[in-house]
Amino acid sequence: MRNATVDMTRLAAMDSREAALLLKDVRDATLRGGKAPLAPRADIRESWQRMLREGVDPDRDRRSGLLSPGELERRRGASPLAELMPVLREGLMPSPGAAADPVRHIMVVADAEGRVLWREGHPSVLRMADGHGFEPGADWRESTVGTNGVGTALVTRRPVQVHSAEHFVATHHPWTCAGAPITDPRDGRLIGVVDVSGPVTTMHPATLLLVSSVARLAEAELRTRHxxxxxxxxxxxxxxxxxxxxxxVAVDAHGWTAAVTGVAPVDRLALPRSFGAGRVWLPTLGLCVVEPLPGGWLLRLVDDEPQAGVVTRVVLDVSRPRDWTVRVSGPVGDWTRELSPRHAELLYVLAVRRDGRTAAQLAGDVFGDRTRTVTVRAEMSRMRRTLGGVLAHRPYRFRDEVEVEVTGPADPRDLLPHSTAPAVVSARGGGAPG
Incomplete structure (x- = not known):
């Protein structure tokens, strides 16, 4: 019978030393392939497996060089996170001027590369963080320092809580942390992580919910500004x-539509990475003449354009842990689009199942629930607005005349590490979606 899984609520009710010893037993037994008293939580187990494959030493603290002061300030100034700091502080830090500060934690904000940009909080915890290299400019990627609230949240794109010996590297066991990714709603791009960390005695299972809620508030602030x-x-x-x-059509820099004339309105147009004034081909509009506007672009459709040739090649690149793209090539040129986590999953399934999938089959492939057809149809409708030239439906599939190539990671176990889709989980183990 499989062991029960670590439960954060039960851990919080235990004496902190007893809980830390229990987690240490779980970690030590799991890493040496023995029988653990409890099974590690799924996100923690998968992170440990990645660390073992990448050769991270579980018993040695590894640090990379800090960013220079100039580079740190440059990244702060260029990051959308800078304008969200007031929202993050209000949600996660004690009110200024409070008579006493009972909260013994720090708030850490890192960019999408895991570099710590801001760090503030309780003075004693800041000093503790200094001793672990958890400071502005530090590289806190999972592949550098092991399982942690910053780096693991970046890989999984989900909120994650890491307590004591759930950290892969032993020197981090005195810490408890909870991190949540922040995504830019304008383009779906992962822009960083907000994390709350402190001594193991400060662990509370509700911390993760708090951090996740504040991250969503920050995203809502970006949406309002947009x-x-x-x-x-x-x-x-x-x-x-x-x-x-x-x-x-008038669009902003991210392709969101501000005004149209003579064409059916859509919420957003997918723009290629390299975009500027001149003539450009877009899958949804055809050939356009692009002119700059204050805060965006004017796209004039070329009405006398000859019929574009059939798109012949699609390359789905899911080789990287956090950056996925689809490239469409044909007689009219090349076009590349960045993919959201969900669209990367859906296109991967369609790429490996060229015979096509019904909405119910895709719901099973991605959600493990064949009844979630409404969600699948909505997501496929969004994708077909920009990839209609290469996608067909009834069933959903890449068109027969399209050549499709998938570029995956060197190790199949690193495929879309954020994903819990059954088809992706099966492919990581060497199987194929059923």
Whole structure:
């Protein structure tokens, strides 16, 4: 019979020393392949497996060089996280001027590469963090320092709590931490992680919920600011479009539509990575002439364009742990789009199952629940707005005339590490989706 799994609520009710010893027994037994008193939680077990494959030493503290002061300030200034710091502080730090500060933790904000950009909180915990190299400019990727609330959240793209000996590296066992990824709602790009860390005695199972909620508040703040920017662009573009003959669309830098004339409105157009003024082909619109606008672009559709040739090649690149793309190549040129975690999963399944999948089959492949067809149809509808030239439906599939190539990681076990989709989990083990 399989062991019961570590439960954070039960750990919190235990004496902190007793809980730490229990987790140490679990870690030591698991790493040497013995029988553990409890099974590690799924996110922790998968992280430990990645660390073993990557050769991280579980008994030795490894550190990389800090960013230079100049590079640290450059990253802070360029990061969207900078404008979210007031929201993060308000949600996670004690109110300034409080008579006493009973909260013995620190808040850490890192970028998408795991570099610590900001760190503040209780003075004694800051000193403790200094001793572990947990300081501004430090590299806190999972592959550098092992399982932790910053690096593991970046890999899985899910909130994660790591307590005591759940940290892969033994020198981090005095810590408890909870981290949540922050995604830019404008383009779905992972921009960093917010983490709360402290001594093991400060562990509480509700900390993860708090950090996750504050991360969602930060994303909502970005969304609100984006809507304001779109409204400004619309005010500029609407009068201009009234004077434009033919068909045209005004979009912001991320492809979100501000105004249209002569074409059916869509929420967003997928723009290639390299985008600027001139002539460009887009799968949803065809050939366009692009002109700059304050805060965006004007796309004039070329009505006398000859019929574009059939797209012949698609390359789905899922080789990296956090950056997935689809590249479409054909007679009219090349076009690359970054993928969200869910769209990467769906396209992967369709790429390896060229015979196609029904909505119910895709729901089973991705969610493990064949009844979630409404969600699948909604996601596929979003993808077909930008990949309609290569995707068909009834069943969902890549068109027969399209050549599809999948570029995966060197080790199949590292395929889409964020994913819990049954088809992906099966592929990591060497199987194929059923």
């Amino acid at each position: 809507l304001t920017e779109l409204a400004r662009l619309r005010a500029v573009a609407a009068p201009l479009l009234c004077r434009v003959g033919g068909r045209a």
